[in-house]
Amino acid sequence: MNEQETGSTLWHGRFEGGPAEALMAYTVSLPFDRQMWSDDIAGSRAHVRGLARTSLLSDAERDEILSALDRVAEEMESGAFVFVESDEDIHTAVERRVTEIAGPAGGKLHTARSRNDQVATDLRLWCKRQLPQVAAALIGLQEVLLDRAVAAGDAYLPGYTHLQRAQPVLLAHHLLAHGWAIARDVDRLADTLRRLDVSPLGAGALAGSSLPIDPEGTAADLGFAGVFDNSLDAVSDRDFVAEAVFDLALIGIHLSRIGEEWVVWTSGEFGFAQLDDAYATGSSMLPQKKNPDIAELARGKSGRLIGNLTGLLATLKGLPIAYNRDLQEDKEPLFDSVSQVLLAVSALTGMIATATFDTEAMQAAADEETTAATDLAEFLVRAGVPFREAHAIVGAHVRSTLAGDGTLRDLVAADARLGPDAAALVAPGAGVRQRTSRGGAGPVALPGQLDRYRAMLVRERDAFDAADR
Structure with a gap:
């Protein structure tokens, strides 16, 4: 009988009976970690090639397992893959299916590997795929801010402190202020990616292996810049998840600040901007309404992103070193934060790109x-x-x-x-022309800022293009 028929688990040998239904219902992670299927298969391919290099698998066994992994990938991609009740997580599901396809050779897939180093590897690979997508979306928003800044020309509006009119600033200057904040977000993502670019594969459950494995080879095979130095640290480290979720929370805060501004700007009391119909909603009761829902949700969802961060840190703070099942709680906040930020950046980018500015209203307010x-x-x-x-x-x-x-x-x-x-x-208009110092809000200082901003965008694109290569 195969696992599907017996309902057995990867750890059934130690136990007389099967797991309780309540245990499986509470511990299962497949509903959310299945999105790591491509990373799990990539890690398994590298692991299999590494086992073959050290003769723990024959060439024939290697090829048979790799062929089975290819078939699993095709089934996952097409949606034909059938999950069964005993699939606790994506790792179990992939290994089960490989064993069904490859037979006895598939039973060797997990040689010298634990789910502890496997999931740590998968999650790092997932971050290496997903965080650059967040960075690319942010760079797109920065480019829209640049386009709108250039198009704004000499238009100006009040700059505010304490939400009180303070001094006139160019609209271009105001828009670029958000672009510079986002540049720091992009830089933080790049730094997080640099630190997480270390392979934990080969650390085993916590202590490595007595078998002749090749962690350096599998790390290179997977495109990691380095390999772990301490097996205990390798399986327990979730600093990279905390960093990523922090980065995403701070991105959310920056997006929330943009959202708050556009809620105010598009109000009748300010009247500085009008949203395109495609990026606004109406009211079910009030026919006259045009609501800035994107801006409001960018503001509102920042609390969700902060909650993801604080929840994760609370999970991590009391764990003894090496793997604990608590670490299963690292994925949902990370996955959710990435998903929500990508949605928010896309929506805000479209909203800002298509909005109309009322520069006369802006300038009238600034000329107080x-x-x-x-x-x-x-x-x-x-x-x-x-x-x-x-x-x-x-x-x-x-x-x-x-x-x-x-x-x-x-x-x-x-x-x-x-x-x-x-x-x-x-x-009228005299005040904004007085802002002449470097980085200032007037027309004299703006060209230099635009040059530096464009150069920064080039560096960002080059950095992430190089990472892709």
Whole structure:
């Protein structure tokens, strides 16, 4: 009888009876780890070739098992693969099917390998496939932000602190601010990928093997940059998962910040932007509504990503070294975070690419007289007035303006310490032109920033293209 007929497990030899239904229901991981099937097969192929190199498999056995693995891959790809009740996880399912196809040779597939080093290998391979996809999506969003920034030209809007109008900034500058934050996300993903690029295959259950295995060869075969140095660490290390989930949580926070901004910008109170119909929703009751659901969900799902991170860290914090079944809980937060971030980035990219800006509304808000206050203080500083004194002088004029004693421009023009030249700084559009320092928000500084931003995108693309190769 085969396993399908007996319902036996990979560990049935130690036990008299079969596992309880409640145990299987609680411990099964196949519903979520089946997405690692291609990684499991890739790891198994490398393992089989390694066993053959050290004569633990004959060439004929190697070829028979590799052929069976190819058939399993075809069945998985086509959807023809049939899972059975005894398949606890994707590793069990693949090995069962290989044994059904290859017969006795298939029983040698697991020689010198434990599910402990197997799953650690699979998960690293999965991350090596999936995290670059996240990076590519983020680079696409950065490119859209660049396109919209270039198209924005000299349009400007208020920059805010505490959600209070502060100083005028170019719309291009504002959009690129998000692009630079995302660049750090891409860099973190690259760094995480560098650290996880180590093969744990050959660590066994926790202590390696007495058999003549070839961890260096299997690592090279799988495209890993290195191989483990300590078997205990190799099977217990989930730092790379925690790092990846942290990276994804911080990406989610950056996307949430974009989402919050677009919720505000597209409101009637601000009116800075309008969403394309394809990237907005309506109301089931209120016919006039056009809702920024993408932006709101980007904001809302950040809590889910943070929850994935904190849950994973809580799982890891109390584990003794080597493998514990608790580590099964590493996959769902990782898989979910990758999936949710990919969905969010795609939706936000389309939303921003197709939205329409109302630059007149932006500029009208930015031209509020009090947004020139810092420029007026710096005018006095250039005349030799200490900044704190200059701050107090301008602040007094702002207070008088708010009390209804006149416009800020008239009050400044009438002040001998300031005068008509300073009053010109209160004119519409004058403030944004004052931002001339490197990385500043005005038109003088923007070309240099655009050059650096484009160069950064080239580096990002080259880094991930090289990783693919």
